[in-house]
Amino acid sequence: MAWRGRLSRNLKELRFLYCQTSPASTQTREFVHRNYKDLKTLNPKLPILIRECSGVEPQLWARYDMGVERYVRLDGLTEAQINKKLEELVQAGEALKA
Template identity: 75%
Template sequence: MALRGQLSGNLKELRFLFCQTSPASTATREFLQKKYIDLKTLNPNLPILIRECRGTQPQLWARYDMGVERCVRLNDLTETQIIKKLEELAKEGEAKA
């Protein structure tokens, strides 16, 4: 994940929403268990929020300057696909800057 250390420069906040038990959220849960510490260590000033709620479809929200937000769905994605979505959001933030 080449952009993971540059997230805080392009984004103001990341929010992961998912269900604690649904199969559609499995990859998102595993991604966060494996990558959260790494993401936070490389981006210490970037708020990374984790919201768990039963029945919630897995989503990744990115907040940019001026309160602009973008959401991507993470239903049944693999870890590699989630990383790709995160990188796309970061690049979009770079374009907005």
């Protein structure tokens, strides 16, 4: 998972949006709880924002250079699938720089 250390090279900001109580957001909440410290340790200057809002569907947003943003819906995904979606967003950032 060396790509986790490249987050700050390819992203300007990472945002997790989810509901505090909804069953649809359970896996996203657990992913953030288990992985935030590691992501922040590897990328100390990267803003990693956590936005909790009642009733919102779980989403992961990535902001790149020039204000370009992409997001993925996380509803119904497992922790491994969320990790894969995050990796895909990092790879998209590498492609934007090319």
